[in-house]
Amino acid sequence: MSMTVIIGALELGGIFAIMSLGLYISYKVLNLPxxxxxxxxxxxxxxxxxxxxxxxPYLGLLVGMICGMIxxxxxxxxxxxxxxxxxxxxILTMTGLYSINLKVMNDSPNISxxxxxxxxSSLSFLGTxxxxxxxxxxxxxxxxxxxxxxxTYLGLALRACGDNEAMVKASSIDADQxxxxxxxxxxxxxxxxxxxxxxxQSFADSQSGTGMMVIGLASIIIGMAFIKKxxxxxxxxxxxxxxxxYRGILxxxxxxxxxxxxxxxLSALLVxxxxxxxxxxxxxxxVC
Amino acid sequence: MLEIQDVSVVFHQGTIHEKMALSxxxxxxxxxxxxxxxGSNGAGKSTLFQTISGAxxxxxxxIFLKNQDITHLKEYKRSRFIGRLFQNPLxxxxxxxxxxxNLALSACQGHYFRLKPITHQxxxxxxxxxxxxxxxxxxxxxxxxxxxxxxxxxALSLLMATYAKPQLLLLxxxxxxxxxxxxxxxxxxxxxxxxxxxMTTLMITHNMEDALRYGQKIMIMKDGKILDLIDEEKKKxxxxxxxxxxxxxxxxxxxxxxxxxxxxxx
Numbered sequence: 446m447s448m449t450v451i452i453g454a455l456e457l458g459g460i461f462a463i464m465s466l467g468l469y470i471s472y473k474v475l476n477l478p479x480x481x482x483x484x485x486x487x488x489x490x491x492x493x494x495x496x497x498x499x500x501x502p503y504l505g506l507l508v509g510m511i512c513g514m515i516x517x518x519x520x521x522x523x524x525x526x527x528x529x530x531x532x533x534x535x536i537l538t539m540t541g542l543y544s545i546n547l548k549v550m551n552d553s554p555n556i557s558x559x560x561x562x563x564x565x566s567s568l569s570f571l572g573t574x575x576x577x578x579x580x581x582x583x584x585x586x587x588x589x590x591x592x593x594x595x596x597t598y599l600g601l602a603l604r605a606c607g608d609n610e611a612m613v614k615a616s617s618i619d620a621d622q623x624x625x626x627x628x629x630x631x632x633x634x635x636x637x638x639x640x641x642x643x644x645x646q647s648f649a650d651s652q653s654g655t656g657m658m659v660i661g662l663a664s665i666i667i668g669m670a671f672i673k674k675x676x677x678x679x680x681x682x683x684x685x686x687x688x689x690x691y692r693g694i695l696x697x698x699x700x701x702x703x704x705x706x707x708x709x710x711l712s713a714l715l716v717x718x719x720x721x722x723x724x725x726x727x728x729x730x731x732v733c
Numbered sequence: 734m735l736e737i738q739d740v741s742v743v744f745h746q747g748t749i750h751e752k753m754a755l756s757x758x759x760x761x762x763x764x765x766x767x768x769x770x771x772g773s774n775g776a777g778k779s780t781l782f783q784t785i786s787g788a789x790x791x792x793x794x795x796i797f798l799k800n801q802d803i804t805h806l807k808e809y810k811r812s813r814f815i816g817r818l819f820q821n822p823l824x825x826x827x828x829x830x831x832x833x834x835n836l837a838l839s840a841c842q843g844h845y846f847r848l849k850p851i852t853h854q855x856x857x858x859x860x861x862x863x864x865x866x867x868x869x870x871x872x873x874x875x876x877x878x879x880x881x882x883x884x885x886x887x888a889l890s891l892l893m894a895t896y897a898k899p900q901l902l903l904l905x906x907x908x909x910x911x912x913x914x915x916x917x918x919x920x921x922x923x924x925x926x927x928x929x930x931x932m933t934t935l936m937i938t939h940n941m942e943d944a945l946r947y948g949q950k951i952m953i954m955k956d957g958k959i960l961d962l963i964d965e966e967k968k969k970x971x972x973x974x975x976x977x978x979x980x981x982x983x984x985x986x987x988x989x990x991x992x993x994x995x996x997x998x999x
Contacts, residue, residue, distance in 0.1 A: 608827035615788075
C-alpha cells in the first residue's frame with residue numbers, strides 16, 4: 446500500500462470524522478435517530494461548490510455549515526413543535542432537501558470544481574501533505590470546541606435531555622429547545638463535513654449524501670467498540686478513530702478489488718456486524 | 734402562598750372514558766407549611782400535583798403562587814420555583830452523567846444558555862451540600878449516577894430538587910419504592926431539609942404513620958375532592974387509629990383494611 450493511498454484514506458477519514466461527530470450529537474448525546482444527515486451533507490457539498498466556483502471557498506464552508514444548521518432547525522421544529530416522530534421528521538427534511546440541493550446547484554446533478562481555487566489550493570505551499578494537515582487541524586479544533594461545549598451548562602442540559610427525558614421534563618430545562626439546538630448543531634457539522642468533502646474531491650454531486658447516516662453510525666459503533674470510556678473526551682476520540690478505521694476498511698476492500706458500487710452494501714453489512722458484536726458482548730457481560 | 738381556586742380537571746372530555754380527576758378544588762397553603770396528603774388510589778392526589786406543576790392544565794379554575802397567576806405558565810418555567818420528586822428513584826437523575834454534573838444542572842435555575850463549565854467554587858458548594866446527606870457522596874463527585882443504589886439516587890434527587898431553594902416542594906410518594914429502612918432515612922432527610930429551609934412542602938404518602946409523624950397539616954382527598962385539611966392543633970392529638978377513623982367516616986368507606994392495606998396494620 447503506497448503512502449498516497451494511506452494519506453488519502455486518512456484525509457477522507459478526517460472529513461467523515463467531522464460528520465460522525467455531528468451524528469454523535471444527535472444519535473448518542475440526544476438519543477435521537479436523525480435522518481436529515483443524508484440531505485444536509487449534500488446541502489453542504491452544494492453550497493460549498495457553488496461558492497467555490499464564485500471564488501469564495503472559505504465562505505463556502507461557513508455558509509454550508511449555516512445552511513446545514515437551518516436544515517437541522519427545520520427537523521427540530523418538525524419533531525418538537527409539530528410532534529412528528531423524529532425518524533419521520535428527518536426523512537421529510539431530507540426529501541425536501543433533495544429538491545433544494547438541486548436548486549442550489551442550478552438544476553444540474555453535479556458540479557466540477559477542477560481549476561477553481563479551493564481552501565486546499567490556497568495553502569499548497571505546505572507541500573503534498575497540505576490537505577491532510579488542514580483537515581486534521583479543522584478536526585482537532587472541532588473536537589476541542591465540542592469537548593468544551595459538552596461540559597458547559599448548556600452542554601450538560603443537552604446531555605441530560607438525551608439521558609433522561611422524564612427528568613428533563615420535570616426540570617426547568619426546555620427539552621424542545623435543547624432538541625432543536627442539538628439537531629442544528631449536529632447538522633451544521635454534517636454540512637461542514639460535506640462542504641469540505643466537495644472541495645477535497647473538486648466535485649459536488651446531488652447524490653453524494655446517500656448513506657451518510659450509515660457511515661456516521663458505523664464510525665461511532667466501531668470507535669466505541671475499541672475505546673470504551675464514558676468520559677466525553679474519550680468518546681469524541683472514539684468517534685474520530687472509528688471514522689478512520691472505517692475508511693481504512695473501505696480502502697483495503699477497494700484495493701482488494703471490490704467494485705466501488707458495492708461500497709454502500711459493505712457499509713450496511715459493517716454496521717450490522719458491529720451491532721451484533723456489541724450485543725453479544727453485552728449479553729456476556731450480563732451473565733457474568 | 735399557594736392558592737388553588739375552583740380547579741377542575743377532566744380527562745377525555747366528551748368521550749365514554751370521561752373522568753373527573755379533580756372536582757372544584759379550593760385550597761390555600763400558607764408559607765412554610767408542610768402538608769401531608771392521604772387518600773386512596775384515584776383520589777386525585779397525583780393529578781393535583783401535576784396541575785400545580787403544569788404537567789396537566791386544568792379544565793377550569795386558577796392557580797396562584799405567591800399571588801402570581803401561574804395557571805397558564807409552561808411546565809419548565811414553573812420548575813424554576815417548584816421542586817418535584819417522584820416515586821421512581823430513576824426519574825430524578827441522569828444516569829450516565831456524574832453526580833456533580835447532575836447537581837450543576839439543578840443549580841442553574843433555568844439559566845441554561847451559559848457557555849461556562851463548572852467552577853471550583855461551585856464544586857465546593859456541591860461538596861458541602863452533599864455532606865448533609867451523610868451518604869459519603871461528597872468524595873464521589875465524578876461518579877456516574879447510574880451506579881448508585883435506589884436510595885442514594887433518591888437522596889440525590891431530593892438534594893437536586895431542593896438545591897436551588899424552590900418556593901414549593903412537591904413530593905409524590907418519593908419513598909414508596911425504597912426498602913423500609915432506606916425509606917425512613919430519606920424521609921428523615923426530607924424533614925431536615927424542609928425544616929432547615931422552611932420550605933413550603935406537599936407530600937403524598939400512603940403511610941398513615943408517616944402522614945402523622947411529618948408535617949403540620951394533613952390533607953385528605955377522595956374522588957377528586959379535598960375532604961378535610963386537618964390543622965396543626967388537631968393533628969397533634971391524632972393517632973393512627975384516629976386518623977383512619979376520621980378518614981373512613983368522611984369517605985364513608987368502612988372497608989378500611991382493604992383500602993388502607995398493610996399501612997393500617999403497621
